[in-house]
Amino acid sequence: MTTPNAFTLAEAREALKEKRLSSRELTEAMIAAMAASRPLNAFVTETPEKALAMAADSDARIARGEGRALEGLPLAIKDLFCTRGVRTTAGSRILENFVPPYESTVTQNLWDAGAVMLGKTNMDEFAMGSSNETSYFGPVENPWRAEGSNKKLVPGGSSGGSATAVAADLCLAATGTDTGGSIRQPAAVTGIVGLKPTYGRCSRWGIVAFASSLDQAGPMTKTVRDAAILLGAMASVDPMDATSVDMPVPDYEAGLEAGVKGMRIGIPKEYRIDGAPPEIDALWHKGAEWLKAQGAEIVEVSLPHTKYALPAYYIVAPAEASSNLARYDGVRYGHRAAGAKDITDLYEKSRGEGFGKEVxxxxxxxxxxxxxxxxxxxxxxxxxxxTLIARDFAQAFEQCDALLTPATPGPAFAIGEKTADPVSMYLNDVFTVTVNLAGLPGISVPAGLTKEGLPLGLQVIGKAFDEAGVLRVGRALEVAADFKAKPAAWWGA
Amino acid sequence: MSVDKDTVRRIAKLARIALEEERVEPMVNELNQILHWVEQLGEVEVAGIEPLTSVVAQRLKMREDEVTAGGDAEAVTANAPQREDDYFVVPKVVE
Known part of the structure; x- marks a missing residue:
C-alpha cells in the first residue's frame, strides 16, 4: 500500500469511505510530514491541533454514515485566505500578527464539505511574485532538484508554499490563488496540477485582495481528478462577492473521462517565443500529438495581442493593488511603526516598514x-x-473548443537567480497572464521532465465557465503523459 | 516617459510610503526599467476600443438595503495595534 502521504485526494476519499484508514491516521501522517519538511519552508503557520480536532469530528461523522464530499481529507491553505482565529499573513510583515475574526467563503465551503486544515502555506508577499522569494517569511524551496545538483530551486509563485506542500506529499491538496499565473506557474514547475477557474466561479470574499479584477482562487492537486473534486467544493455563488456568478456548480468529476475525440484544440502560434528552451517547444508539440492520437483535431489559431498581455498586466495589477493596499494604515489592524510624530508619519512609517521591496x-x-x-x-x-486580448480569445474560440500552450517558459530556476531584474522575473508568467486578463479558466498539467530531471507543464485554456472542458482535456493530457515522477525526499521526510 | 527622483518622492508621498533617501535612486531605476518595458503598448492602435472593465458579462446584483453585519466592536477592534475601549487610537490629528 502507498503511504497515506502519497495518496491522491480521490484515493484518500476511497480509503476513508471503505474505513481502511481513519482521518486521524491520515492527518497524523500529514502532520508528521509537515513537521519533517521545515527545511522547505512551505508553511507559515502549522495548525496540527486544529487538524486533529477536525479529523476527530470527521471520523465521528464517517462512523455515523454522515460523511460529506471532502470528509476527513487534510488540505493546506494558502495564507491569503482568511481563516477565523488562525493568523493570516499574506506573506507580509504588515499582517504578521493579523488574526481574522471571519472565514473566507472558499475555506468555509471546504470545512462545510468536511475537509481538515493542516496549516497556512507560504507565498509571495500579497501574492506579488513568481518565485516565492518576496515572502516576509523567507523563500520556499522546491522539493525538486536537478539531477546531480544540490542547488536550491524556487517552487514558482505566488502560491509556492501550496505547490511545494502538494509536490512533497505534505498534504492531499491545497488551495491557491491566481492573479497572473500564481496557481498554474508554480504547479508546472513542481510537477503538480493547478487550475485557475473562470473569474467569478469562486467567491473572492475573505481572500486578501491583490488585483480585484484578476484574482481568482483555485485548486492545486496531484491529479486532474483531484482538481475536479476540490473545485467542486470551492466554487459557489456568494452574496458577499457581487462578482461571483449565480450559475450551478456542475459535477466536474462526471465528464472527466469523456475524452477529446471530436474536440478541436487550438495551438496559438504567438506562444512560440524567441529564446524559450527547445524542450518547451518539443513538449508542446508532443502534447498536441497526444491529443491528436486520442481523436482531437489540432488547429492553428492566432492571438495577435499576446505580446502585450504582460506589459498591460503590469499596469492593471499594480494600479488595482495600489488601491487595495491603501487599507493598510497601521490603525485598524496590521503593523504599526513606533514613534510616529503625527498621523501622516504613522501611515508612511507603518507602510514603509510593513511592506517589502516588491510590494x-x-x-x-x-x-x-x-x-x-x-x-x-x-x-x-x-x-x-x-479588450483586444479578450477579443483575440473570443475569435480563437470560434475555431476551437480549447487551447493548448506551454505553462511556463522554462523549468524551476535557482533561488536568487532572477531577483535582481524585475522584468526578467515577470516574464515567467508570459503564458499564464493572458488568461487572467480575459477572465478565462486554465489548467496546468505535469507533462514531462527536462533532461536535468525537472518538471514541465502544459496549459489548457478554455471558454468562460467551461472548467469541465478544461478538466477533460487536462485529463487526456494526463493519461498520455503518464507523469509518475516524484522528487527525492532529500529534506528528511 | 520616465520618472526622476522628485517624481519618485512625490508618488511615495501620494502612496503614504516612507522611502529612505538612499532608496530613491534605485527606485528611480527600477521604475524606469518597468515603465520603459510597458511603453511597448504605445505601438498598438487603440482608437475606438472601449476599455475592458468587467471580464464576465453580468449586471451587478441588487440587494435589500439592510444591515447584515455589525454591532460587534470587539471583533472589529480586536486586531488594532492600539485601542481604548471600542476606539482605535491614533496620534492627535486636531489641534
Missing amino acids: RRRILIGTYVLSAGYYDAYYSRAQKLR
Whole structure:
C-alpha cells in the first residue's frame, strides 16, 4: 500500500469511505510530514491541533454514515485566505500578527464539505511574485532538484508554499490563488496540477485582495481528478462577492473521462517565443500529438495581442493593488511603526516598514499610472489592450473548443537567480497572464521532465465557465503523459 | 516617459510610503526599467476600443438595503495595534 502521504485526494476519499484508514491516521501522517519538511519552508503557520480536532469530528461523522464530499481529507491553505482565529499573513510583515475574526467563503465551503486544515502555506508577499522569494517569511524551496545538483530551486509563485506542500506529499491538496499565473506557474514547475477557474466561479470574499479584477482562487492537486473534486467544493455563488456568478456548480468529476475525440484544440502560434528552451517547444508539440492520437483535431489559431498581455498586466495589477493596499494604515489592524510624530508619519512609517521591496515597488508603479496626467497614457490604454486580448480569445474560440500552450517558459530556476531584474522575473508568467486578463479558466498539467530531471507543464485554456472542458482535456493530457515522477525526499521526510 | 527622483518622492508621498533617501535612486531605476518595458503598448492602435472593465458579462446584483453585519466592536477592534475601549487610537490629528 502507498503511504497515506502519497495518496491522491480521490484515493484518500476511497480509503476513508471503505474505513481502511481513519482521518486521524491520515492527518497524523500529514502532520508528521509537515513537521519533517521545515527545511522547505512551505508553511507559515502549522495548525496540527486544529487538524486533529477536525479529523476527530470527521471520523465521528464517517462512523455515523454522515460523511460529506471532502470528509476527513487534510488540505493546506494558502495564507491569503482568511481563516477565523488562525493568523493570516499574506506573506507580509504588515499582517504578521493579523488574526481574522471571519472565514473566507472558499475555506468555509471546504470545512462545510468536511475537509481538515493542516496549516497556512507560504507565498509571495500579497501574492506579488513568481518565485516565492518576496515572502516576509523567507523563500520556499522546491522539493525538486536537478539531477546531480544540490542547488536550491524556487517552487514558482505566488502560491509556492501550496505547490511545494502538494509536490512533497505534505498534504492531499491545497488551495491557491491566481492573479497572473500564481496557481498554474508554480504547479508546472513542481510537477503538480493547478487550475485557475473562470473569474467569478469562486467567491473572492475573505481572500486578501491583490488585483480585484484578476484574482481568482483555485485548486492545486496531484491529479486532474483531484482538481475536479476540490473545485467542486470551492466554487459557489456568494452574496458577499457581487462578482461571483449565480450559475450551478456542475459535477466536474462526471465528464472527466469523456475524452477529446471530436474536440478541436487550438495551438496559438504567438506562444512560440524567441529564446524559450527547445524542450518547451518539443513538449508542446508532443502534447498536441497526444491529443491528436486520442481523436482531437489540432488547429492553428492566432492571438495577435499576446505580446502585450504582460506589459498591460503590469499596469492593471499594480494600479488595482495600489488601491487595495491603501487599507493598510497601521490603525485598524496590521503593523504599526513606533514613534510616529503625527498621523501622516504613522501611515508612511507603518507602510514603509510593513511592506517589502516588491510590494512597495508595485504600489509606487500603480500610484504613478493612476496619477493625474498619466491615467490615459497608461491605465486606460492597458484596459483597452485587455479588450483586444479578450477579443483575440473570443475569435480563437470560434475555431476551437480549447487551447493548448506551454505553462511556463522554462523549468524551476535557482533561488536568487532572477531577483535582481524585475522584468526578467515577470516574464515567467508570459503564458499564464493572458488568461487572467480575459477572465478565462486554465489548467496546468505535469507533462514531462527536462533532461536535468525537472518538471514541465502544459496549459489548457478554455471558454468562460467551461472548467469541465478544461478538466477533460487536462485529463487526456494526463493519461498520455503518464507523469509518475516524484522528487527525492532529500529534506528528511 | 520616465520618472526622476522628485517624481519618485512625490508618488511615495501620494502612496503614504516612507522611502529612505538612499532608496530613491534605485527606485528611480527600477521604475524606469518597468515603465520603459510597458511603453511597448504605445505601438498598438487603440482608437475606438472601449476599455475592458468587467471580464464576465453580468449586471451587478441588487440587494435589500439592510444591515447584515455589525454591532460587534470587539471583533472589529480586536486586531488594532492600539485601542481604548471600542476606539482605535491614533496620534492627535486636531489641534
